[in-house]
Amino acid sequence: MSLHCHHDRGTPARVSTERVTLSIDGMSVTVPAGTSILHAAAEAGVDIPKLCATESLEAFGSCRLCVVQVKNRRGYPASCTTLVEEGMEVTTENDALFRLRRGVMELYISDHPLDCLTCSANGNCELQDMAGRVGLREVRYADGHNHLAEAADASNPYFNYDPAKCIVCSRCVRACGEVQGTFALTTTERGFDSRIAAAGGTDFLSSECVSCGACVAACPTAALMEKSVIELGQPQRSVTTTCAYCGVGCSLNAELQGEKLVRMVPDPSGGANHGHACVKGRFAWGYATHADRITTPMIRKSIRDPWQAVSWEEAIAHTAAEFRRLQEKHGAESIGSITSSRCTNEETFLVQKLTRAAFGVNNVDTCARVCHSPTGYGLKQTLGESAGTQDFDSVMQADVILLIGANPTDGHPVFGSRMKQRLRQGAKLIVADPRAIDLVDTPHVRAAHHLKLRPGTNVALINALAHVVVSEGLVDEAFVALRCEPEAFAKWRTFIADPRHSPEATEEVTGVPAAEMRAAARLYATTGNGAIYYGLGVTEHSQGSTMVIGIANLAMATGNIGRPGVGVNPLRGQNNVQGSCDMGSFPHELPGYRHVSDVETRTLFESVWGVPLSDEPGLRIPNMFDAAISGSFKGLYVQGEDIAQSDPNTHHVTAALESLECLVVQDLFLNETAKFAHVFLPGASFLEKDGTFTNAERRISRVRKVMRPLAEYADWEVTQMLSNALGYPMNYRHPSEIMDEIARLMPTFHGVSYEKLDRLGSVQWPCNETHPEGTPTMHIDEFVRGKGRFMLTEYVATEERVNRRFPLLLTTGRILSQYNVGAQTRRTANTVWHPEDILELHPVDAEDRGIREGDWVGVQSRAGETVLRAKISERMQPGVVYTTFHWPGSGANVVTTENSDWATNCPEYKVTAVQITRVEQPSVWQKQFERFSEEQMSLLKASTEAKPAHASV
């Protein structure tokens, strides 16, 4: 139960054009048809007692506390399961109802410990509240059989299950099914023996439970309770903020005692998550105060020197002096910056402004380079805007979902749950993925088609689907004629109709049977609202941009764009990927996706920023690495990213980092990149600063400071100090002033302000004069670019091909409990679920190589070699292996190559030709990594043991 004051109306709100008027306790109430009496009463300000009912779940009718009387009807119906009817006269309070409710409560309490004063839910317990509400004063059945001696299950690292306090109301079971869609919980046995159990294991930890916390949020007692509340007590205040994990951008209430965070609970009014969360956002926030946090600035001359702790003033002055020295010696273009999708909009805006205005160059890039830069390119070229077209709620109106290269139940779990809700309602699902992700076959959800394509053949597949649409007369001709460029469409139609794109011609390439492709294309094109969702399995390829274009082509050709329920929906990896791109983090674009060569745009920025700006595109991250190795790039400011772990071909990346004369890392921890740094500037967690994140549906949400920065300054303040030290003045007093500048400069943000965000909760850009409260669905009447533009998408096979030496294809991804490079989640109890990265391979490939479950296997590619533990899995197809990159010592990116997308240089993480062999010891790289890490940690230790002092580097 949350501290946040949300008026729980007991059953979900209904939407209907039909209105029903009834009388409740003599008051006239009008509500949509289908509304429960319980909900209607709450709307009228009458809160009927309840226990098993809560607004986030369908009515269950088991507790019998919400009984009412209805005129001219027999008995006492439960108000949660009885729907309103025209003219109905309802009485919620009288002597008979009073006696009934008190009798019910007496029975509940007869099997409930009377330890309220020492109970973890004391002061925030619905059972306690209801006992008071119905006037329970005595319990006559206290000596009978009960469950009070049952042992608690404390196996989950974040919450306990105490059956002694359970009233078997089934809220948790229903939350697990209805909200989360995992169906891990059940009620076993019957009658007195009924109890809640987690399926698939002997306790919660070993069960199928995914620790989303929906059951804990739903529990009306202390039966399911956060360990942090058990340890610390109930929180006293609540601050609404935004999760700092994936691109769903869940709204969370940080519940605190003073500045101490007690728990995070999902905000029922959150536009992106509607009161749901996942194991990361809900529970994995302990990293923010982890002992590994570095809170003192440090500098050193060489990466082999010990760190010297210094004051902020000295660190900033040193950094500014170094950057100016490098520019004087090697030219203005010798330095640059990398912004982070983990930082706020305001922070990324400031870093790119620092780079363009203070450094005087456009050498700024962001981690979207290695994830969704092809989305930015492909959607801008075809639709006119570098963003997804829908809001998340749109999925509830989809009739068929085409899911390509995304694994939402792991990568975007809260949206994954929403998608599963729609699929359980009957929407069809097509999955295109080399692996059998959970959504292919999960409780109450089964994909109509799993297009199990070979890695690297996305474009051949999308062309085959489009070929079927064109050749079988499934084009929405009216939509195309009205909304798209006719010449470009005619050219594309001729191109795609060529027999070389047919499913029959491409099945040998994709590995997907032609009939399956044809059936999938027909299903997508003819089943009402067709919605495409995609992830990094689309973008992280040598043809990533081509594939995004192909997706846009397919959506336009079938008219599946410009209304709720359809669209092209990139599932962004990190929390602020959309925002960091919006804010001008790419080296060729100023904020708002306007090219640096555009005179009008540049003039606008020059007038506000007061300096001339370069009209030349800057270096992208991989170009920075190449330039560093070739000697023309010498200084780099990295805010909140760990490129040494996340970017491909680790040997190449670390060689580039070692080539730099001044690497400045601003982060919470001494991450892998910081081990190559000369300046370390302590970062602030999302709990320590104000700002905004923009999620995958373009939703701008507030990040609110709940505690003071551990290292004294929020990240935006550090960037501002650096800019001032470089002689370019920045004088923002609060991030709201940065947002005001963003709103002045970006047409899609003209209507955004902190006042509006506080008032509305969140807004989806474009938010301006035309759309003052935001834009859930884009391209409704016309595309942002005017007419939609079809583009050609010839399939070009990746150069990363299997051969005798490297006969398998490695593809990489992430899992539910860990996040990106793991800097956050590795420092939480989430490690219990994923203590190391493992290599998944098909039983056939394992048997061929004599590999058994749990064996150490060497993974060799042309880039390098690492060693992982093997997991044999039927999820894989023969010839394809899979791993994650959450642990630095795993060295997943030692193996991946610098092969990249033709348009954006987004790395081809998803296709690496490898060989797998059984081994007995770590790889050479891993041994070197271990030695280097130990050396760097000892150099750090030397600093942390010393007080900040005047340094001499």
Add this chain to the structure above:
Amino acid sequence: MNIEHLIHMANQIGSYFAAEPDPADARAGIADHIARFWEKRMRQSLYAGLDSGEASALAPLVSEALAEHRERLLGRAA
């Protein structure tokens, strides 16, 4: 800048635009993409390689595009 890497990237861009039915459109597309997305020293290094005979691995279509749009690519962007 590593000339082999630049040639590889340029050829990849060429592979995309090679689908254009009109070769002039393909050449213009290649040049426009390089102008809009490549930093100046990358463009200069590619032309230096081209002029010194180190860029023989460039696809013919890309070489033609670079020759046709040399002034634009070595001058101002966009």
